[in-house]
Amino acid sequence: MGLIFDQNSARFYESWRRSSQSRAVERSLEKLVVSLLQPEPGQRVLDIGCGTGNHLIMLNKMGLNVSGVDASAHMVQEARSRLGHRSTIKRGMAEDLPFEDNEFDFAVLINTLEFLDDPLTALREAGRVANRKVFIGVYNSLSWNGICKSLQGYFGDPIFGQATLFNLWQIKSLLRLAYGNVPISWHSIKMLPSFIEENLSSVESSTLRRRSPFGFFLGLAATMAYRIKTLNLPIKVKPAPAGQPLIAARTMKELNHPRVPVQENEGSMPV
Numbered sequence: 001m002g003l004i005f006d007q008n009s010a011r012f013y014e015s016w017r018r019s020s021q022s023r024a025v026e027r028s029l030e031k032l033v034v035s036l037l038q039p040e041p042g043q044r045v046l047d048i049g050c051g052t053g054n055h056l057i058m059l060n061k062m063g064l065n066v067s068g069v070d071a072s073a074h075m076v077q078e079a080r081s082r083l084g085h086r087s088t089i090k091r092g093m094a095e096d097l098p099f100e101d102n103e104f105d106f107a108v109l110i111n112t113l114e115f116l117d118d119p120l121t122a123l124r125e126a127g128r129v130a131n132r133k134v135f136i137g138v139y140n141s142l143s144w145n146g147i148c149k150s151l152q153g154y155f156g157d158p159i160f161g162q163a164t165l166f167n168l169w170q171i172k173s174l175l176r177l178a179y180g181n182v183p184i185s186w187h188s189i190k191m192l193p194s195f196i197e198e199n200l201s202s203v204e205s206s207t208l209r210r211r212s213p214f215g216f217f218l219g220l221a222a223t224m225a226y227r228i229k230t231l232n233l234p235i236k237v238k239p240a241p242a243g244q245p246l247i248a249a250r251t252m253k254e255l256n257h258p259r260v261p262v263q264e265n266e267g268s269m270p271v
Contacts, residue, residue: 141167
């Protein structure tokens with residue numbers, strides 16, 4: 001895993017999370033997740049890179065059975081104190097999850113992929129533990145705000161200086177490499193430049209969520225499709241009628257087509 005938040009970097013993370021842009025994304029994120037995952041109450045979901053548990057709380061309010069994993073001991077401790085018994089939270093790497101195959105219905109990586117050294121391995125691990133869908137939520141490198149964040153990182157921002165932002169086509173390519181040709185659905189949260197949005201908060205709700213490849217925040221869901229190749233063999237025994245055991249069908253076949261015994265010639269040796 002790339003960036004592992006300690007207590008110092010976690011303070012910068014929380015400060016950024018309270019920004020107007022981050023809060024605007026969070027307000028629309030729940031609808032984005034619901035539209036792409038279509039979850040049902042009681043289904044199991046794993047939040048990979050759960051941080052302090054913000055998205056675990058969101059997923060729990062949907063009625064889901066939530067679990068989380070994060071590489072940071074500090075973040076895991078904070079999440080456990082917030083969630084209590086409502087969630088199972090473990091410390092672990094996104095590239096080597098401490099969970100069994102198909103243990104969850106869904107796996108989500110929200111603002112996690114940007115901070116990983118090996119995002120492809122992390123996606124494959126997410127697909128290993130999830131048997132229905134994998135959800136990816138990232139900031140878009142091709143959006144106005146994404147470009148601003150990249151510039152902030154270039155000039156030493158403690159958070160985005162260690163982040164790799166992706167665009168829609170890059171995420172789709174990673175998902176294809178991880179899972180093959182599986183169905184992928186996506187939406188985006190479109191935001192105006194921050195200096196305009198602060199003065200136009202009244203229209204925020206109508207501009208946040210649109211299907212634009214240049215939206216500020218991208219949400220993608222890959223549906224897990226398991227393919228097993230089989231060798232089909234023909235059935236040589238005629239199926240029995242309904243309610244008739246297979247042994248009876250074999251007996252009827254022998255009655256209809258009795259075996260003719262082989263006649264031996266007199267004086268010949270049996271073969």
